[in-house]
Amino acid sequence: MEVLNTPRRRRVWYQALSALAVNAWLPNWLTGKIYQGNIKGVCVPVLNCYSCPSALGACPIGAMQTFFGGLRFNLSVAEKKFGLYVVGLLGAAASVVGRMPCGWLCPFGLLQELLHKIPTPKIRLPRYFSAFRYLFLAVFVVALPLIVVDQFGYGQTWFCKWICPAGTLEAGIPLIALNAGLRPLVGFMYYWKVALLVLFLGWMIVSARPFCRAVCPLGAILGLFNKGSLFRMAVDDEKCTLCDACYRDCPVEIRIYESANSPDCVRCLKCLDSCRFGAISYAFLSKRETSASARPGRAAESPAADV
Amino acid sequence: MKRKLPWILLTVFLGLMTVGLLLGEYRTVLEKAVTVCLDCIGIG
Numbered sequence: 001m002e003v004l005n006t007p008r009r010r011r012v013w014y015q016a017l018s019a020l021a022v023n024a025w026l027p028n029w030l031t032g033k034i035y036q037g038n039i040k041g042v043c044v045p046v047l048n049c050y051s052c053p054s055a056l057g058a059c060p061i062g063a064m065q066t067f068f069g070g071l072r073f074n075l076s077v078a079e080k081k082f083g084l085y086v087v088g089l090l091g092a093a094a095s096v097v098g099r100m101p102c103g104w105l106c107p108f109g110l111l112q113e114l115l116h117k118i119p120t121p122k123i124r125l126p127r128y129f130s131a132f133r134y135l136f137l138a139v140f141v142v143a144l145p146l147i148v149v150d151q152f153g154y155g156q157t158w159f160c161k162w163i164c165p166a167g168t169l170e171a172g173i174p175l176i177a178l179n180a181g182l183r184p185l186v187g188f189m190y191y192w193k194v195a196l197l198v199l200f201l202g203w204m205i206v207s208a209r210p211f212c213r214a215v216c217p218l219g220a221i222l223g224l225f226n227k228g229s230l231f232r233m234a235v236d237d238e239k240c241t242l243c244d245a246c247y248r249d250c251p252v253e254i255r256i257y258e259s260a261n262s263p264d265c266v267r268c269l270k271c272l273d274s275c276r277f278g279a280i281s282y283a284f285l286s287k288r289e290t291s292a293s294a295r296p297g298r299a300a301e302s303p304a305a306d307v
Numbered sequence: 308m309k310r311k312l313p314w315i316l317l318t319v320f321l322g323l324m325t326v327g328l329l330l331g332e333y334r335t336v337l338e339k340a341v342t343v344c345l346d347c348i349g350i351g
Contacts, residue, residue, distance in 0.1 A: 172347065
């Protein structure tokens with residue numbers, strides 16, 4: 001019964017509390033307006049649209065695109081803003097815990113995990129899908145806002161505009177439903193985003209955390225720090241039997257014994273409960289770590305290594 | 308080096324965040340965040 005008392009077993013409550021904490025201005029759900037207090041400039045390290053009626057903080061991905069969209073060569077040095085505040089805040093948080101906010105705090109991650117519980121046939125994502133999130137980061141968050149400008153000389157927030165289903169779900173649908181003044185503006189873009197949201201929601205039911213793994217630019221940034229953060233995962237080579245119990249329970253379908261601090265790992269710590277042999281552990285700045293390269297051939301021994 | 312890396316990263320990024328705050332970037336984020344993002348909601 002000891003395991004039942006660990007925080008890991010209550011992770012869904014931490015996720016729900018976090019979703020409520022970053023969206024705590026609930027009265028706005030009645031008025032169709034957004035929170036406009038002074039703390040809204042604080043970026044939260046999760047994907048949560050700042051146009052959600054109850055959002056208390058700012059989305060770091062939207063904020064980054066705003067900075068990149070405003071960076072132009074013809075500006076003087078004093079006028080240029082590179083988004084150091086956002087990059088610094090994300091980097092500082094990720095230097096401590098890596099991608100842990102994805103597993104414990106992100107409201108969109110919680111939604112994906114809940115939808116995936118719906119009993120349907122499931123489809124595992126190929127590993128190479130995880131490369132796509134870096135593509136979305138590089139193209140939609142960095143390159144397009146920097147390069148493509150409108151008639152006023154500013155770049156747009158391309159990821160928010162064309163892709164982000166969190167914005168449609170948390171802000172687009174509620175604001176259009178609650179605010180009659182916005183309804184005449186509904187057109188092709190709105191229907192495009194709603195259609196994309198429906199596709200993503202369906203994908204979330206059949207695949208585990210597909211948005212986090214294949215699309216999310218915030219997850220891409222935070223994941224880069226997994227190997228260099230203070231918080232580290234570790235696998236004990238002597239205890240690990242390659243039984244793949246951790247892989248079967250993992251919400252992002254990784255084999256932690258191949259790379260204990262993989263950029264794909266959201267550090268939900270579910271694998272600690274899955275492992276009957278106590279092979280997986282975590283620590284701040286642990287010396288003990290394992291990877292496929294450190295143990296040549298062991299990954300290939302796994303009966304499900306190529307699934 | 309591996310044990311020092313997280314501390315180096317943390318120091319560098321806290322430094323970047325401080326510089327950004329000193330350059331007034333918090334105000335830029337706040338101004339963006341307190342207006343309805345038309346792109347985000349699909350009517351931009």
